[in-house]
Amino acid sequence: MVDKIVIENLSLTYAEGNESLRHINLKIAANAITVLFGPAGGGKSSLLRCINRLNDLTDIRLLQGKILIDGQNVLDPKTDVIALRRKVGMVFARPVVLPFSIRGNLTYGLELAGEKRKSRLDEAVERSLKLAALWEEVKDRLDDPAVALSGGQQQRLCLARVLANQPEIILLDEPTSGLDPISTGKVEAALQELKHQYTIVLVPHSVQQAARTADYAAFFLQGELVEFGPGRDLFTNPKDKRTEDYVEGRFG
Amino acid sequence: MKRSYANRDLIQRLGFSLLTLLALTTVFPILMVVGYIIKEGAPAISWEFLSAMPRDGMRAGGILPAIVGTLYLTIGTAIFSVPLGIAAAIYLSEYARDTFLTRLIRIAIINLAGIPSVVYGLFGLGLFVIFLRFGTSILAASLTLSIMTLPVIISASEEALRAVPQAFRTVSISLGGTQWQTIRRIVLPQALPGILTGVILGLERAAGETAPILFTGAAFFLPRLPDSPMDATMALPYHLFVISTQVPEMPFQIQYGTALVLLIFVLSMNIIATVIRSRARAKRQW
Secondary structure: OEEEEEEEEEEEEEEOOOOEEEEEEEEEEOOOOOEEEEEOOOOOHHHHHHHHOOOHHHOEEEEEEEEOOOOEOOOOOOOOHHHHHHHHHHHHOOOOOOEHHHHHHHHHHHHOOOOOOOOHHHHHHHHHHHHOOOOOHHOOOOEEEEHHHOEEEEEEEHHHHHOOOOEEEEEEEEOOOOOOHHHHHHHHHHHHHHHOOOEEEEOOOOOHHHHHOOOOEEEEEOOEEEEEEEEEEEEOOOHHHHHHHHHHOOOO | HHHHHHHHHHHHHHHHHHHHHHHHHHHHHHHHHHHHHHHHHHOOOOOHHHHEEEOOOEEOOOHHHHHHHHHHHHHHHHHHHHHHHHHHHHHHHHOOOOOHHHHHHHHHHHHHOOOOOHHHHHHHHHHHHHHHOOOOOHHHHHHHHHHHHHHHHHHHHHHHHHOOOOOHHHHHHHHHOOOHHHHHHHHHHHHHHHHHHHHHHHHHHHHHHHHHHHOOEEEEOOOOOOOOOOOOEEHHHHHOOOOOOOOOOOOOHHHHHHHHHHHHHHHHHHHHHHHHHHHHHHHOOO
């Protein structure tokens, strides 16, 4: 097992004063799904947004510690954040399709990086749609506006859009929170396939989804990492009383 | 019980009728003005009126130099105010943080919009005509009109930029886009119809203004076409003022003909803006 991401003593406080993360230490394995779960306000999304430095867009008062990806500290000011974000893709809670065609959404990231060759772009479109289990549904209408897709299809398109960039790590922030069970199932199935090639960090929208999908699970409560371990242990035999109470639904 | 319901229904209907009537009253003056000008001005419109120089102390002939002059002034204003206005809007909407400096800029823009147009005219006279020695010229008048138009363009453009969903920016950045790539590929194209509408409305106002060009570029009577930006020029609004108040025994028709041409000039810009806006709304994907 390779640790793709190593988080060392990470603390984060936003400018508005709410402390978001306290001394987080966490190792995220390659080729596995690691879920970060817990009640709202626990710091899960904040942690995701530190990994791809999307928090740069937010006013932060304090950010301490290290996030090492392949041994490189990405919080280092000298980090090439553009390259980092291509390597670490992100899927958001609400499917946000860009105001382009289906194809345009998928080629956008590559075009930003300067890719102009049509063959490369076409190849990326097909490959990423197949990986996101959307190819069969949209292959005949790639030039239609992406907003015409259903919510579930839009979210898989967002996943495909990330995959088109050929990232190594995929961060997903409650990607199925707005989807019906069938669409949710499709996204989860796609993730199970994808984990063989990618490192996946998922903030699930429910404990049930956490339990279904987790190879490893980390329980966050009010900015603290309470417990971390393999999914089957953590959900069946939690060590910490708080984890047990949350997993069994005594609070949340 | 039933009766009180009927009562309330009656009161509601009365209220609606009253509001409808009030709304109609606002349409009435516009129709009157436009209708009256068309009725009085239409007989004056002829090919000669549109394409000839004025004669007999403007009492006969056409108004070509005024039409061309207004066109030049509008284009001149666009050259200066559009790039500057859009650039300022991009800065304010996309880059500027909420600091003392940006607040100062915003206050300046709001106040700029509130200054009476004749004050712009005097300012233009002092700065462009005299201090910078541009003389009474299309250049000086265009610059003066630009300053007046800028707040309109900046405000409308900033609003159009801000209307583009924040999520688009976040997604673009998360896919490895720089801020400028995000602006150029997503924000600006999506905001463009709104920006264009604002630009046209701003220019439309510039095209119809008299006071700012009064001291800076408008000629009382200049029966030839300007051949350089340093020339003075006749212009429709000022020409209308001149022939309505300064020339004795002026034929009524020419006054209203001139007003009609100016009205068509300005209204057609307005219609273009409306068409752009409604088309963009129909096409919009968010």
